[in-house]
Amino acid sequence: MIEDETESAQGHCRQLIYSVIFESDNRAGRVFNISLMVLIVLSTITVILESVASVRFEAPGLFNSLEWAFTILFTIEYALRFISLKKPLTYSRSFYGIVDFLAIIPAYLGLIFAGTGFLLTFRVLRLLRVFRILKLVEYVSEAQMLKRALAASRRKVSVFLFTIALSVLIIAALMYVIEGEENGFVSIPTSMYWTIVTLTTVGYGDIAPQT
Numbered sequence: 001m002i003e004d005e006t007e008s009a010q011g012h013c014r015q016l017i018y019s020v021i022f023e024s025d026n027r028a029g030r031v032f033n034i035s036l037m038v039l040i041v042l043s044t045i046t047v048i049l050e051s052v053a054s055v056r057f058e059a060p061g062l063f064n065s066l067e068w069a070f071t072i073l074f075t076i077e078y079a080l081r082f083i084s085l086k087k088p089l090t091y092s093r094s095f096y097g098i099v100d101f102l103a104i105i106p107a108y109l110g111l112i113f114a115g116t117g118f119l120l121t122f123r124v125l126r127l128l129r130v131f132r133i134l135k136l137v138e139y140v141s142e143a144q145m146l147k148r149a150l151a152a153s154r155r156k157v158s159v160f161l162f163t164i165a166l167s168v169l170i171i172a173a174l175m176y177v178i179e180g181e182e183n184g185f186v187s188i189p190t191s192m193y194w195t196i197v198t199l200t201t202v203g204y205g206d207i208a209p210q211t
Contacts, residue, residue: 014083014084015084017080017083017084018084018085020032021077021080021081021084022081022084036077039070039073039074040103042070043066043067043070043074046063046066046067046070047067049063050063050067067107068107071104071107071108074100074103074104075104077100078100078101078103078104081097081100164199167195167199168192168195168196168199169188169192171191171195172188172189172191172192172194172195173188173191175191175194175195175209176188176190176191178209178211179191179209179210179211183209183210183211184207184208184210185207190207193207194207194208
């Protein structure tokens with residue numbers, strides 16, 4: 001009898017956690033998911049700011065503390081998702097399960113390997129959950145229309161991309177031969193870089209023809 005009541009209480013608790021974390025139709029679930037979005041944005045901003053040397057120098061310990069605070073919160077959330085599901089392994093192999101895992105593992109890898117902090121930007125992928133929260137069903141038909149248009153134009157797009165790639169390669173090879181290493185075109189890949197930024201923009205000016 002006591003075991004039945006315990007199992008019933010555990011089942012109720014699991015269902016409650018599931019409704020809050022995975023559903024956004026109720027108030028608690030909506031608040032949780034919106035709060036999660038805010039944390040993801042703040043965490044991503046923290047990683048971006050930490051990459052700026054001058055900002056990192058002003059507050060050397062702040063970013064580390066914030067990062068571990070976000071990591072602990074996301075780890076708890078990840079654990080709760082496992083607890084609330086009857087088949088947690090199915091979730092762990094899903095797209096969102098993998099993204100959620102990538103959101104926390106870089107911080108722990110950083111304790112063993114250096115230079116893994118930039119992987120924390122994977123957390124921004126978790127913002128894809130906003131589509132589920134906001135229930136953007138009305139955009140599905142437009143997305144399907146765009147998908148059909150792209151599928152119908154795939155041959156034209158392929159020919160265009162092939163022409164651009166061929167042009168870049170030919171122009172890069174010519175610039176490498178004409179300008180040479182003494183003028184900054186030290187290799188064909190470098191010449192391809194110049195060709196791409198010249199074709200797509202006004203050029204950065206770091207590499208320019210001299211002859």
